Amino acid sequence: MALVNIQNLTYKYPLTKTPALQNINLQIEQGEFISVIGANGAGKSTLCYALAGFVPHFFKGEISGEIEVDGVASSKSTLDEWVVNVGLAFQNPFNQISGAKYTVFEEIAFGLENAGVPREQMQSRVEEAMKLTGISNLADRSPYSLSGGQQQRVALTSILVMQPKLLVLDEPTSQMDPIGTREVFSVIHNLTQSGMTVVMVEHKVEWIAHFATRVIALKDGSILTEGKPGDVLTSDVLTKNGFGVSRYTSVAREAKKQGLWKKEKLPVTLFEAAEGFNRNA
Amino acid sequence: MNININNLHFTYPTGLEALKGVSLTINAGEQVAIVGQNGAGKTTLVRHFNGLLKPTSGSVTIGDWDTTKYSVAKLASRVGYVFQNPDEQLFSRDVLTEVEFGPKNLGYTKEKIDELVKQALVWTELTDKTETNPYDLSPTWRKMVALASIIAMDTPIVIFDEPTTGQDFANVSRIANVIAELKKQGKTVITITHDIDFCAENFERVIALSNGQVLLDGTTREVLGQEEILAQTYVDPPQLTRLGKLLNLKETVINQQEFLKAIK
Structure with a gap:
């Protein structure tokens, strides 16, 4: 059974007109390292709050659907019971x-x-x-x-x-230098290797590609696309919807138009880019 | 208006020596990025430019003003400073009041204030949010309010402390546009950043600090090509520069255009 099971989750903050999350369905297995990407306002932090129980227990508002962690439903739990299973590091x-x-x-x-x-x-x-x-x-x-x-x-x-069984991190490296970012990613990676499940909101695409097991792209409160980092982060859907991509992906996309990138698949990481461009040489 | 920094030393009351003899000249109209690891002294350095910090020894002059002889309020007419965390600088009940506050305090005429505020709101794409309380906006829009409130002061020198942290793709582009507009007006823009790709794409000169001293100073291409030296202050060259190196391209490339040209 999946550690996290989200069924038809729709949520609206008090005093707002449009839902912050719309019909989210998501299953997360133990040990997964999930990266959530999306523009500001896409619902990333709200999804974190929902996983951590702050939505709806602290923020109130209107909620439908269900979130279960380790077989316990959020709606049937209090916040102090919930925090034993799920930990959230704030943005x-x-x-x-x-x-x-x-x-x-x-x-x-x-x-x-x-x-x-x-x-x-x-x-x-x-x-x-x-x-x-x-x-x-x-x-x-x-x-x-x-x-x-x-x-x-x-x-x-x-x-x-x-x-916690589930660790939720909302942009945990946003104020760090590259070495700090690298260290945090490797700590998280090691934790997932020893069985911890992690959901991390992050803009740093290259790092996501190195470490995440799955990427979920949110737009306007819904899941736009999800899958393996290498597939999601190079998909046209992302660029069409205004997502930032790695410089390796965008340069290879442009090179492909000019016949300078021969592979079918676009790169996300330095290594993939170097390999692809070398083959052309 | 030039900034002259002469053998600047600064020691915090805790005894931490954050700057150990920095000498630099930043010329009027330059677009300068300051890079380096956490604790390298970046923020300590730029806080000397608007007088928030005063040298322990050495000197900092803004044009003909020695910063030890002018108050922060006075220096604010020459140097605008956008904090890393917008929540440390926003206090008004709506966006318009916030953005008007700076230019009003500088004693500009009503017409000039209106014009500056309007322009700042247009550049930051806040024109439809003037009546909103800044704290009802998302953190990214609050960042734009912080930017607008400083730009509206029309200072010859503008400092951004980590403008792109936690910002999405669209907002990073917005910030890049603001910097380009300031450049067109001949303003000096000084930015602290860890976002080295952003640095490569928007700045002409890069200063790398390490351990309270200047490690490298030169054109963006010269500095960002020095992979080994930059590693001392934990800065990675831009993604495409690293790729170029791995592919043994003859010249240092810093952006997409240069990269594509080099591999043809």
Whole structure:
């Protein structure tokens, strides 16, 4: 059975006219690394909120259809029951950091404290999680004294430490430099290898192509297309609908018109592009 | 209006030495991108341009103004600064009031204010959102409001701190258009960015910072072709530059047009 099962999900925020999500059907197996792409306003964050239970439990509004995680329906669950299974790292880490803690270490322990985890376990879990995301050196700093990229790592760590079955990440690398982005992607990749299921909203197409097992493209609250990264990220449907694609894809598409790209399939990554162009030489 | 930076050192009260002797001249009308890893000193450097930070030693002058002798409010007439996070700068109840705030405070005439505000709203495609509360807009549109409110001040120098983070394809194009319009008007545009493809496509000069010092400074092509040196500050060359290198193209290519020409 799929870990996540979304059936005919339609949702409208309070006081809005058009639904933010329309008739979403989606099954996610355990261990998948799903990347959600789409323009701003396409419904990416709302889908994250729905998976995390904030829609509708926190935001209210009108909902129809159903979301199940590990066989439990969102509609029959309360938010505090739901968060045991699903963790969400917010798009803006500033909105997530509690403001109640003086140090990064305490901030990361906050969720565990609320879940009543014994003190000894808590300490070792926090230390382990910080090691995993490479922020052990920030343990004694104030969460508010950190750079955007560092805050994003703290936000991610404070969710990881909860060991959710489903990890939902809303643009977790948006404020990071390339090395930070690479590290976060490889941490997430390793987690999925050990069985964690991840849904990640991300604009960085090249990284998605390297690591994601499936890509879901949202437009105006509906799923426009989905499938393997190499297929979805090179499809004409995306360009026609104003999605950004990797420079490798767009240059090869143009080269193809001029007879300079001979392969049928367009590249997404550097390696695929180099291989394809080399063959022509 | 030139920016002159002479042997600039800056140490934060915590003892962190963020800038260790930076000397640069940025000429009027240049489009400059500043790149480098988190913690390289990019934001610390540009915050000296509008006086938010004052040198620990060395000097920064904006035209004929030494920044230590002018207030931030005064410097705001010469240097506009768009924050990385729009929520740190927006406070008005609607978009129009927000965008009018800057030029009003600079004491321009009513006609000039109206004209500047109108132009800023057109460039940022906000003309249909003037009555909306900025906080009812999505984060990406809030970013455009932040941009508009600074552009409307008509300063000769405009600074963008990470303008493209978290922005979708359409909004990145919008921001590129704004930069092109500013260039046409002869303004100096200085942008901090991690988005190296955006940098390659929109800027003439690139300054790479590492560990509080200037690592590289030159034309976009010169700087972004230095793969090994850039690696010291964890900057990857643009996607097509890397591809060109892998294919052993003779020249450094930085955009699609150049790449296609080189492989013909």
